[in-house]
Amino acid sequence: MSLTISLPSVLSRLTDGSRSLSASGNTVGEAVADVTRRFPSLAPRLVDDAGQPYPFVTFYLNDEDIRFSGGFTASVRDGDELTIVSAVAGG
Amino acid sequence: MTATLTTPGARSRGAPTLDRNELLRYGRHLLLPEVAIDGQRKLKAGRVLIVGAGGLGSPAALYLAAAGVGTIGLVDFDIVEVTNLQRQLLHGTSDVGRSKLDSARDRIHDTNPHVKLELHATRLTSDNALTIIREYDVVLDGTDNFATRYLVNDACVLLGKPNVYGSIFRFDGQASVFATADGPCYRCIYPEPPPPGLVPSCAEGGVLGVLPGLVGTVQATEAIKLLLGIGKPLTGRLLLVNALDAEFRSVRVRRDPSCPACGTRELQSLVDYDQFCATSGGDGAGLDAVPQIEPRELAIRRASGEAIQLVDVREPHEWEIGHIDGSTLIPLHRLRDRLRELDAAAPVAVICKGGTRSALATRDLIDAGFGRVWSVSGGILRWSREVDADIPEY
Numbered sequence: 462m463s464l465t466i467s468l469p470s471v472l473s474r475l476t477d478g479s480r481s482l483s484a485s486g487n488t489v490g491e492a493v494a495d496v497t498r499r500f501p502s503l504a505p506r507l508v509d510d511a512g513q514p515y516p517f518v519t520f521y522l523n524d525e526d527i528r529f530s531g532g533f534t535a536s537v538r539d540g541d542e543l544t545i546v547s548a549v550a551g552g
Numbered sequence: 553m554t555a556t557l558t559t560p561g562a563r564s565r566g567a568p569t570l571d572r573n574e575l576l577r578y579g580r581h582l583l584l585p586e587v588a589i590d591g592q593r594k595l596k597a598g599r600v601l602i603v604g605a606g607g608l609g610s611p612a613a614l615y616l617a618a619a620g621v622g623t624i625g626l627v628d629f630d631i632v633e634v635t636n637l638q639r640q641l642l643h644g645t646s647d648v649g650r651s652k653l654d655s656a657r658d659r660i661h662d663t664n665p666h667v668k669l670e671l672h673a674t675r676l677t678s679d680n681a682l683t684i685i686r687e688y689d690v691v692l693d694g695t696d697n698f699a700t701r702y703l704v705n706d707a708c709v710l711l712g713k714p715n716v717y718g719s720i721f722r723f724d725g726q727a728s729v730f731a732t733a734d735g736p737c738y739r740c741i742y743p744e745p746p747p748p749g750l751v752p753s754c755a756e757g758g759v760l761g762v763l764p765g766l767v768g769t770v771q772a773t774e775a776i777k778l779l780l781g782i783g784k785p786l787t788g789r790l791l792l793v794n795a796l797d798a799e800f801r802s803v804r805v806r807r808d809p810s811c812p813a814c815g816t817r818e819l820q821s822l823v824d825y826d827q828f829c830a831t832s833g834g835d836g837a838g839l840d841a842v843p844q845i846e847p848r849e850l851a852i853r854r855a856s857g858e859a860i861q862l863v864d865v866r867e868p869h870e871w872e873i874g875h876i877d878g879s880t881l882i883p884l885h886r887l888r889d890r891l892r893e894l895d896a897a898a899p900v901a902v903i904c905k906g907g908t909r910s911a912l913a914t915r916d917l918i919d920a921g922f923g924r925v926w927s928v929s930g931g932i933l934r935w936s937r938e939v940d941a942d943i944p945e946y
Contacts, residue, residue, distance in 0.1 A: 470723045470796060471757065475885060480797075502885055506750075516744035517751075521803040526741075529806055544803060546792065548742040549721035551754035552608045552696040552764070 464492055464541040471547065475502045484543070489522060490533030492543060507545065517548040567593035568622065574666060578620050586782045592620055596666075598779040601625040601688035603676055603704055605652040607754075607764030608694030608718045608771060610642040613656060615772040616692075617664045621779065624660065625670040625688055628652045635946075639761040676700055678822040681707040690775045692716045694768065696753065698745035699825040705730060705738035706822055709813045716774045716786075718767040721751075723760050725767035725793035728786050728805065729774050731814065735787035740808040740815070745829045749839050749908045756905055763795050839911040842918075845926035847935040850901050854878070861900045863887075865913045866932070870905060874943035876935065884909045891920055899924040905946075906931040 466482045473480045476496075486492035490512070497504035509515055513533065520527045521544040527535045537543070570578070570592060581587045587595075598621045602609045605628040616624055630652050632643040647655035653671045660669060672684055676695075685691055685707045693704045693715055701719070708715035708731040715730040717738060730737045770791060777783045789802040812819040854860055862879040864871060871881050882890050884904070894900060900922055904910040910927040917925045928935065936943040 469721075470794070471721060471751070480794075515746070517742050517746040519741055524801075524803040526803070526805060528808070544792070546726070546790070546803070547751065548698070548746055549719050549724065549726065549751060550696060550698045550701055550745075551720040551759055552604050552606055552694045552718070 462487055462492075462537050462539050462541070464537050464539070464543055466492065466496055467542065467544045469545065469547055469549075471549070472503060472506055472545070475506065476500045487536065488533060489520060489527050489535045489537060489543060492537060493520075493533065506547070519546045520544070521546065566597070568596050569593070570596065574620070577664070577666070581620070587780060591780045591782070594781075595620045595776065595779055596622040598690070599623040599625070599688045600690045600692060600775050600779070601627065601685060602692045602694055603627045603700065604694035604696060605640075605642055605656045606630075606636065606694060606696060607639045607720065607759070608768040609656075609692070610640045611765045611768035612692050612694060612718075612772040612775070613642060613660055614663055615769055616775060617660045617667045619772075619776055620664065621667065621776070623668045623670060623688075625672060625684070626653055626656055627672040627674065627676050627684065628656070629673055629675050635755075639759065639764050641765070676703060678703060678824065681822060682711060685713055686711055688713065690714050690716060690778050692771050692775055693718065694771070697829075699829040701738060702745065702828060703822065703825045706813050706819060709737050709819075710822070714778050716771045716778070718764075718771045720759055720763050720767055721754060722758055723763065723794065723796040725763050725791075725795070727767050727770045727774070727791040727793070728789060729778070730787075732785070732787045734807070736805050736807040737811060737814040739813045740811045741790065741805050743808075743811070748830055749912050752908065756908055760795055763793070766793055766795065839908070839915065842911040842914045843926045844929040845901055846929055847938050850926075850928060851935075851939045859898055861894055861898055863894065863900060863902045863913070864932075865902055865904050865909050870946075873946050874932070874936070876903070876932070876940070876943070879903065884913055887913055887916060888920075891917075894922070896920070896922045899926075901926050901928055903928040903935070904931050906933055 463485050466484050468480045482496050484492040484495045486495050523541055578592050581592050600616055600621050602613050605626050632647045632650055632652055632655050634648050636643055642659050643655045653673050657669055681703055691708050691713050695701055714732050717730050718727045774786050790805045791802045793800055809815045864875055864879045864881050865884040867883050902910040902913045907930050914925045914927040933945050936945050
């Protein structure tokens with residue numbers, strides 16, 4: 462399956478400036494692993510040492526929080542969009 | 553869905569009348585059937601607390617005041633600095649050095665003298681948050697740190713006060729309405745904060761000056777809608793603002809049944825939020841224990857001929873603003889790839905803007921086997937103040 466991953470601007474410097482990445486996989490976890498293989502410095506900003514999402518980074522698959530649909534095991538379909546939002550505190 | 557305010561204060565408080573001057577001032581509101589005289593009287597009866605008179609609080613306070621919100625509370629303890637003026641429109645050049653609350657009072661009074669201001673010149677803490685927030689109908693979160701954001705959230709959940717949330721960083725903003733009767737809270741999205749140092753502050757990473765204007769006015773809009781009981785609130789949605797690509801979109805957020813604040817309700821009182829935010833595990837934990845060197849001591853030792861490698865882990869565009877002669881630029885995110893350029897047997901001093909990134913880098917170098925490594929305390933800003941004033945602050 463092929464999907465698009467949208468990143469916050471703070472992480473785009475780790476992907477050569479791109480905020481939108483193509484990724485492949487059958488689950489959200491596989492898609493995230495696909496982009497972190499290509500951009501290794503992105504990995505520690507998205508997942509912990511066990512490869513699981515941090516509690517301060519939220520993954521929205523087609524605008525729905527994946528924590529309510531199986532987390533990284535959630536299935537993806539061609540054309541899906543995964544939006545990654547990290548906690549920021551600026552005010 | 554219509555936003556409704558269920559706080560006891562808003563229900564019991566009688567709607568005040570409007571005098572001739574107010575009718576004229578708010579004429580454009582009175583033409584809106586959704587507002588009209590009854591709505592304007594609701595706004596006048598409304599009490600909104602703004603936590604933080606900074607980037608988000610500035611436009612929010614100005615628009616809430618202009619709109620005729622009767623009572624605005626402001627919580628802040630900072631003084632106005634020149635670096636605030638790029639985005640904090642409550643304050644002007646002549647206000648530099650004054651307290652932000654004094655500056656805000658003058659500016660808001662000029663915007664609308666009918667507004668009653670309640671100034672809370674204090675840091676919001678676990679000891680005073682419930683007492684302060686209890687007196688308001690709506691809370692607007694314009695803080696600049698995770699500890700206060702969790703504090704505001706938990707206090708609002710405990711008191712049943714809507715929390716109009718906004719946050720910004722670089723070109724990205726977020727906004728939502730938390731802690732309504734059926735909606736999610738901040739902890740439902742972010743159960744734990746990032747470890748210290750992992751997510752830079754705006755002071756370290758920068759922010760587009762107009763971005764808090766975009767997000768703060770969204771917050772003001774939501775607060776006004778809540779007071780009026782009109783429209784579709786941002787409850788259950790997180791608005792994402794991408795100023796760089798001119799994109800506004802929202803994602804769905806749900807109440808988490810396991811959320812200790814609004815789900816299980818096991819969180820019955822406020823906690824120590826500095827500790828909560830300092831002890832979360834992960835990449836930034838333990839930065840306090842990183843070896844430090846004072847700028848003056850480093851300068852003296854370098855001047856005496858000691859062969860200390862000086863590594864600047866800022867970004868190239870920061871380096872261009874000013875840097876120390878003889879330092880080597882290796883941005884933090886490139887450090888692990890460029891370790892070979894450094895001599896692990898020789899001492900290394902690492903510097904950044906304020907000391908956070910250099911602490912992370914120092915810890916990485918120690919982990920990589922470097923024996924004598926220090927983070928330069930206070931970064932290039934302190935170096936500029938204490939050693940070399942020719943290097944500009946930013």
